[in-house]
Amino acid sequence: MYQEILQELLLVTIHNPSLILKKALMGLAPHYRKVAFFGFFTNLMVLAPSWYMLEVYDRVIFSRNTNTLLMLTVMVVFIYLIMESLERVRRSMLQQSAAELDQSLNSKLFNAAFAARLNAADFPAQRVFTDYRSLREMLASPALIGMMDIPFILIFIIAIFLIHSSLGYLTLGGLVIQTVIASLNQMRVQPALQEANQHALAAQRYFGNIQQYAEVVRAMGMQAALETRWQDKQQGFLDHQAQASEIAGKYAAYSKFLQITQTSMVLGLGCYLAINQSLVNGAAMMIVASILAARVLAPFSQFIAQWRNLANALQAYERLSDLLEQHPAAQPGMELPAPSGQITVENLSYALADNPREPLLRNMQFRVAPGEVLLVTGPSASGKTTLSKALVGLLQPSTGKVRLDGVDVYQWDKEELGQHLGYLPQEIELLDGTIAENICRFGTPDVEQLQAVIELLKLQAWISTLPDGLETRIGHEGHLLSGGRRQLVGLARALYGKPAIVVLDEPNANLDEASEQRLQQAVYQLKTQNTTFVIISHLQGIKEIADTMMVMSKGQILRYGKPDEVIASLQQASKEARRKV
Ligand SMILES: Nc1ncnc2c1ncn2[C@@H]1O[C@H](COP(=O)(O)OP(=O)(O)OP(=O)(O)O)[C@@H](O)[C@H]1O
CATH class of the missing domain: 1.20.1560.10 (ABC transporter type 1, transmembrane domain)
Structure with a gap:
C-alpha cells in the first residue's frame, strides 16, 4: 500500500508520462533520487548508537580505559554530526524540488482553475490552491523522508538476523x-x-x-x-x-x-x-x-x-491531475489579424449540458457589419444575456458559430481577442484595484488611450473630485463607488483602446439621464470611427442611433430589421392582438 503512494509521490513508476501533473512531478525525480541516495548513508549511520554501545561494552567496561571511551565518544559524535548534515541536505533538496514544482505548475493551475470556473459557476476554484498546498507540503515533508527510508529497514533486519x-x-x-x-x-x-x-x-x-x-x-x-x-x-x-x-x-x-x-x-x-x-x-x-x-x-x-495527511495529498493529487487534463494550457495559435468588426451569427443554438432539450438560444442567424449598432431587446429571460456571452466567445455553441471577420470567436485566443473587444456584463464585475487599473484592464496603461476614453465619457470632472484621482482604489467589486459610477468605469473599461467590437449588456441600468446622454454620444462617436456595437437595452436614445434592432423571445429572434420598422411591426401585432380580444 505504501508502495502505491511512493509510486505516485516519488515517481518510482510513471505509467503515463503525458499527464501534465505526472510530467511535472517526473521533473523532480533527480532530486528524489539524490534524497534516496543520501538516505542510504543516514540509515547506515543509524546503527552508530548500537556500534557505540558494543564498543563501549567490549573495550571500555572491562579494561576501564577512559582514553578509549573518549576516542569512541568523539567518533560517535562525529558520525551524528555527519548524519545531521546529510539530513539537512535531504530536507533542503525536498524544499528545492517543491520550489521547482511551483515554477512549473503555478501558471498552469491558475489558468486551469480559471477555465474550470468559466465552465461551471459553482466550481470551487479556491480548493485548487488548497489542494496544491496539501500536495506540495507532502512532497517536501519530513514524513516523506521517513517513507523513503522504509526500504532501508532491510539493513536492520539483516543485522538482527546476523545477531x-x-x-x-x-x-x-x-x-x-x-x-x-x-x-x-x-x-x-x-x-x-x-x-x-x-x-x-x-x-x-x-x-x-x-x-x-x-x-x-x-x-x-x-x-x-x-x-x-x-x-x-x-x-x-x-x-x-x-x-x-x-x-x-x-x-x-x-x-x-x-x-x-x-x-x-x-x-x-x-x-x-x-x-x-x-x-x-x-x-x-x-x-x-x-x-x-x-x-x-x-x-x-x-x-x-501521517496517513491522514498522505491520504489528503493523494486525493488532492487526483483532483489536480483531472483538472489539468480537462483544462490544459492552450497552445499558442497563429496570430490573427485585428478584426474589422464584422459579426456573423450562423445557425446559433446553445443549451446547458444538463438540459440539452431546452436550448436557451435557438437557431439564431444574423449579421452586423463594421460600424453598425445592433440594439437587442426582448422580455426578461428571453436569452439576451446568453446571446451577449456567446458573442464574446464565453459560451461554446451547441450548434452553429459566432464568427468575427470569419473566425470562430469561441476558438480565438482570448488574450489576443481581448485587445479588439469591449464587453460590459450586466453585473459590471469590477475588480479590486484603482480606477486606472480597472479601465486599462490591469495591463500596462496606454496614457493616451486612457485620457481618450475619459474624455469620451466625460469623466474628468468626477475624477478630479477624487482624493487620488485615477489612482483611487475602488474596493472589492468596486463597492466604494456608487452604482452609476461603477457602470461608467465599466463602460470606460469596455471602450478603452477603441476596440473593433463592443458588446454592452444593459449599459444604462444604473445611469442618470445626463450619463445616459454621454453614453449615447460616445456610442455615436465610436460608431463613426467604425466600431461595431451590440447593445442590450431598452434605452430610447440608443434606438435613435441603432442601425438594426432585434427583438428576442424564448431564445429566438422574434423581429429583426431597422428600428422604426421593427417598432411599427410590434405595434401592429399588438393592435391586432387587442382587436382579437
Ligand atoms: N447558467 C445557467 N444555468 C441555468 N439557467 C440559465 C443559465 N444562464 C441562463 N439561464 C436561463 O436562460 C434563460 C435566459 O437568460 P438570460 O439571462 O439570457 O435572459 P435575459 O433576456 O438576459 O433576461 P433579463 O432581461 O432578465 O436579464 C433564463 O431562463 C435563465 O434562467
Missing part, C-alpha cells in the same frame, strides 16, 4: 502484523476522509455564497436561518472527520502497542538466548537487537500517524 535468526524471525513477524495494521488503517480511514472532505467542501462553498451577500443577509435578518443551513453541512464534515480520527487513533494505538511490545519481546528473547549461551556477546547483543527491532517498526508507526 540471531530467532530474533530475526520475531522481528519479521512484528513487521507482518504492522503491515496488516497499516493496510486496515488505510482501508477504513480513506472512505471516511473522502466523505469528510466532500462535506467540508459543501460547507465552504455555501459560506462562500452567502458571505458575498453579507449586507442583504444582515439587513433582512436572514443570518440565523442561513447559519442553521450552514451548520447542517458543517456537522456532516465534523461527524465524518471525527469518525476518521477515531479509526486512525485506534490503529495508531495498535501500532504503538506493537512497536513497544516488539522491543521488549526481542529484548526478552535475546536475554533467553544469552542465558542459554546461544548469543555471542550476549548482554550487549540483546540490547542492540531490541534497538534495531524498534527501528524496523518505527517508519510504519510514523506512516500510520
Whole structure:
C-alpha cells in the first residue's frame, strides 16, 4: 500500500508520462533520487548508537580505559554530526524540488482553475490552491523522508538476523502484523476522509455564497436561518472527520502497542538466548537487537500517524491531475489579424449540458457589419444575456458559430481577442484595484488611450473630485463607488483602446439621464470611427442611433430589421392582438 503512494509521490513508476501533473512531478525525480541516495548513508549511520554501545561494552567496561571511551565518544559524535548534515541536505533538496514544482505548475493551475470556473459557476476554484498546498507540503515533508527510508529497514533486519535468526524471525513477524495494521488503517480511514472532505467542501462553498451577500443577509435578518443551513453541512464534515480520527487513533494505538511490545519481546528473547549461551556477546547483543527491532517498526508507526495527511495529498493529487487534463494550457495559435468588426451569427443554438432539450438560444442567424449598432431587446429571460456571452466567445455553441471577420470567436485566443473587444456584463464585475487599473484592464496603461476614453465619457470632472484621482482604489467589486459610477468605469473599461467590437449588456441600468446622454454620444462617436456595437437595452436614445434592432423571445429572434420598422411591426401585432380580444 505504501508502495502505491511512493509510486505516485516519488515517481518510482510513471505509467503515463503525458499527464501534465505526472510530467511535472517526473521533473523532480533527480532530486528524489539524490534524497534516496543520501538516505542510504543516514540509515547506515543509524546503527552508530548500537556500534557505540558494543564498543563501549567490549573495550571500555572491562579494561576501564577512559582514553578509549573518549576516542569512541568523539567518533560517535562525529558520525551524528555527519548524519545531521546529510539530513539537512535531504530536507533542503525536498524544499528545492517543491520550489521547482511551483515554477512549473503555478501558471498552469491558475489558468486551469480559471477555465474550470468559466465552465461551471459553482466550481470551487479556491480548493485548487488548497489542494496544491496539501500536495506540495507532502512532497517536501519530513514524513516523506521517513517513507523513503522504509526500504532501508532491510539493513536492520539483516543485522538482527546476523545477531540471531530467532530474533530475526520475531522481528519479521512484528513487521507482518504492522503491515496488516497499516493496510486496515488505510482501508477504513480513506472512505471516511473522502466523505469528510466532500462535506467540508459543501460547507465552504455555501459560506462562500452567502458571505458575498453579507449586507442583504444582515439587513433582512436572514443570518440565523442561513447559519442553521450552514451548520447542517458543517456537522456532516465534523461527524465524518471525527469518525476518521477515531479509526486512525485506534490503529495508531495498535501500532504503538506493537512497536513497544516488539522491543521488549526481542529484548526478552535475546536475554533467553544469552542465558542459554546461544548469543555471542550476549548482554550487549540483546540490547542492540531490541534497538534495531524498534527501528524496523518505527517508519510504519510514523506512516500510520501521517496517513491522514498522505491520504489528503493523494486525493488532492487526483483532483489536480483531472483538472489539468480537462483544462490544459492552450497552445499558442497563429496570430490573427485585428478584426474589422464584422459579426456573423450562423445557425446559433446553445443549451446547458444538463438540459440539452431546452436550448436557451435557438437557431439564431444574423449579421452586423463594421460600424453598425445592433440594439437587442426582448422580455426578461428571453436569452439576451446568453446571446451577449456567446458573442464574446464565453459560451461554446451547441450548434452553429459566432464568427468575427470569419473566425470562430469561441476558438480565438482570448488574450489576443481581448485587445479588439469591449464587453460590459450586466453585473459590471469590477475588480479590486484603482480606477486606472480597472479601465486599462490591469495591463500596462496606454496614457493616451486612457485620457481618450475619459474624455469620451466625460469623466474628468468626477475624477478630479477624487482624493487620488485615477489612482483611487475602488474596493472589492468596486463597492466604494456608487452604482452609476461603477457602470461608467465599466463602460470606460469596455471602450478603452477603441476596440473593433463592443458588446454592452444593459449599459444604462444604473445611469442618470445626463450619463445616459454621454453614453449615447460616445456610442455615436465610436460608431463613426467604425466600431461595431451590440447593445442590450431598452434605452430610447440608443434606438435613435441603432442601425438594426432585434427583438428576442424564448431564445429566438422574434423581429429583426431597422428600428422604426421593427417598432411599427410590434405595434401592429399588438393592435391586432387587442382587436382579437
Ligand atoms: N447558467 C445557467 N444555468 C441555468 N439557467 C440559465 C443559465 N444562464 C441562463 N439561464 C436561463 O436562460 C434563460 C435566459 O437568460 P438570460 O439571462 O439570457 O435572459 P435575459 O433576456 O438576459 O433576461 P433579463 O432581461 O432578465 O436579464 C433564463 O431562463 C435563465 O434562467
